[in-house]
Amino acid sequence: MPPAMISSPATAAAVRTFPDAQVVVEAVSKVFQSERSLLSRLRSRPGDRYVALEGVDLAIEKNTFVSIIGPSGCGKSTLLNLIAGLDRPSSGQILVDGERIKGPGPDRGIIFQNYALMPWLTALANVEYAVETACPKLSHGQARERARQYLSMVGLERSMHRYPKQMSGGMKQRVAIARALSINPTILLMDEPFGALDALTRAYLQEEVLRIWENNRITVVLITHSIEEALLLSDKIVLMSRGPAARIADVIDLPPLRPRQRSVIDQHPDFLAIKIRLEEHLLNETRAVEERT
Amino acid sequence: MPENRLSGPLAVAVSCLSILLALLIWQILATQGVLGKNFPGSVKTLEELVWWLSDPFFNNGPNDLGIGTNLLISLRRVLIGYGLAVVVAVPLGLVMGISRIADASLNPFVQLLKPVSPLAWLPIGLFIFRDSELTGVFVIFISSIWPTLINTAFGVSSINPDFLRVSRSLGASQLRTIHKVVLPAVMPNILAGMRISMGTAWLVIVAAEMLLGSGIGYFIWNEWNNLSLPNIFVAIIVIGFAGLLLDQVFGWLQKRFDYQL
Numbered sequence A: 001m002p003p004a005m006i007s008s009p010a011t012a013a014a015v016r017t018f019p020d021a022q023v024v025v026e027a028v029s030k031v032f033q034s035e036r037s038l039l040s041r042l043r044s045r046p047g048d049r050y051v052a053l054e055g056v057d058l059a060i061e062k063n064t065f066v067s068i069i070g071p072s073g074c075g076k077s078t079l080l081n082l083i084a085g086l087d088r089p090s091s092g093q094i095l096v097d098g099e100r101i102k103g104p105g106p107d108r109g110i111i112f113q114n115y116a117l118m119p120w121l122t123a124l125a126n127v128e129y130a131v132e133t134a135c136p137k138l139s140h141g142q143a144r145e146r147a148r149q150y151l152s153m154v155g156l157e158r159s160m161h162r163y164p165k166q167m168s169g170g171m172k173q174r175v176a177i178a179r180a181l182s183i184n185p186t187i188l189l190m191d192e193p194f195g196a197l198d199a200l201t202r203a204y205l206q207e208e209v210l211r212i213w214e215n216n217r218i219t220v221v222l223i224t225h226s227i228e229e230a231l232l233l234s235d236k237i238v239l240m241s242r243g244p245a246a247r248i249a250d251v252i253d254l255p256p257l258r259p260r261q262r263s264v265i266d267q268h269p270d271f272l273a274i275k276i277r278l279e280e281h282l283l284n285e286t287r288a289v290e291e292r293t
Numbered sequence B: 001m002p003e004n005r006l007s008g009p010l011a012v013a014v015s016c017l018s019i020l021l022a023l024l025i026w027q028i029l030a031t032q033g034v035l036g037k038n039f040p041g042s043v044k045t046l047e048e049l050v051w052w053l054s055d056p057f058f059n060n061g062p063n064d065l066g067i068g069t070n071l072l073i074s075l076r077r078v079l080i081g082y083g084l085a086v087v088v089a090v091p092l093g094l095v096m097g098i099s100r101i102a103d104a105s106l107n108p109f110v111q112l113l114k115p116v117s118p119l120a121w122l123p124i125g126l127f128i129f130r131d132s133e134l135t136g137v138f139v140i141f142i143s144s145i146w147p148t149l150i151n152t153a154f155g156v157s158s159i160n161p162d163f164l165r166v167s168r169s170l171g172a173s174q175l176r177t178i179h180k181v182v183l184p185a186v187m188p189n190i191l192a193g194m195r196i197s198m199g200t201a202w203l204v205i206v207a208a209e210m211l212l213g214s215g216i217g218y219f220i221w222n223e224w225n226n227l228s229l230p231n232i233f234v235a236i237i238v239i240g241f242a243g244l245l246l247d248q249v250f251g252w253l254q255k256r257f258d259y260q261l
């Protein structure tokens, strides 16, 4: 709970408060302004405003695996996009390594929910595009070699000349993982990366991600709505409240049990207790959302 | 429905049969005088076609050119005018798709000028250029610019935003994103637009040339003055085949570049 309670707006203060934090989200709000037609702008009618996030405070320590979980539509993707620098907060600030972020950067690799592979490029070319863009100093051959290496890491050495349309959902997501990691990010941001996959593929990929992460522990922020996924993968689970004006409801530290077997989640008493807590929270929030409408 | 379509030799056989049938009906109608006195039948027309095709490139002065020569003149005008149109339309379409300001400032012109018949530009072309060749190219340019422009702009505005986000998140410059992401992503739209533009250009050139003094359109006008209907049919057949071939080239290109297939 404590890390979610910062109020000081100053950068220096935030860094002092969280000396280990790599990502600091400080008093961040995000308001979406719906587009107004020319006419209503001339009449100076206000457009529709939607307050997605309000006063979100969060500190993420270096090399930890953090999951963000919350009811559907609460603003998880919004928060991730802000950390990624793809979108700007309406107020508040986000610091990465003590510096206020101004936009996206190759220090943060992103995995999107629907793979977002470019369909006109092969798997190899997709990863190569990322490497060449993020590391323009590499020669063409070096970039290609790096791309191959990361595709092999996710087990795609024999399918790297395939186009996305020739690959299954799981393979596409593995390419996306390879692409995000190929630029050597210090932070990996994932937005429901396994949401669109069938249960078996999902379980397999969760273990792949875990294996890769155990080999090279970078900071990971994972958006998910699967409690089990969060329990299996994370060091820390961040619970968000429902929107509008969603905030951080709770931050739960998980027992430092690694490597973690799937069965642990159902047997270990601590995990079980956390699981029940998460279920209760999500159920309450979802009920509140459903009963409001 | 497509699954039910005939294919292979059977389809070819049916097509040939239907063409033969049409030629037969044409011949009967013509010989019966249903279409007026002296209306050429299909036999006469085919005889003329063979004659014109046996020596397509002769040149006996401006009013007596081989049909191939005329066709090449028309093709040259179309390719120059159309090429210029594409060179202008694709970058302009990209800009319109990317920048809202460009879109808002150019859209009124596009909407206003698009529905105007290309032939309305003929007198203006003639006045400006005082030259039939340039006027032809100009009319083709102005009539074939719109479909490519509109398709390109639409393609850019309907690009999957995730592709752009990926590129941006990697720190790609705007120029690199346009070159490596936007352009390949809208390639199918560009080609679809270019295909429609080519169709329009080929339609327009025939009409425009009737007033210009050479080319396949002028050939038709000339044969009308000679009251030689069979030759006009010959020209129609040649124009049709040339248009078909041009369209096929784009069909092939579209298949080649359509990553969604």
Ligand SMILES: Nc1ncnc2c1ncn2[C@@H]1O[C@H](COP(=O)(O)OP(=O)(O)OP(=O)(O)O)[C@@H](O)[C@H]1O
Binding pocket: A032, A033, A034, A050, A052, A070, A071, A072, A073, A074, A075, A076, A077, A078, A079, A225, A243
């Ligand atoms: N560009 C936008 N303009 C207006 N409203 C938006 C915009 N993007 C998101 N929203 C709204 O903000 C809220 C949060 O959206 P967001 O996508 O972040 O939720 P989420 O938690 O990721 O949902 P999900 O579980 O469905 O992925 C939603 O109510 C959504 O309608």
Ligand SMILES: [Mg+2]
Binding pocket: A076, A077, A078, A191
């Ligand atoms: Mg989301």
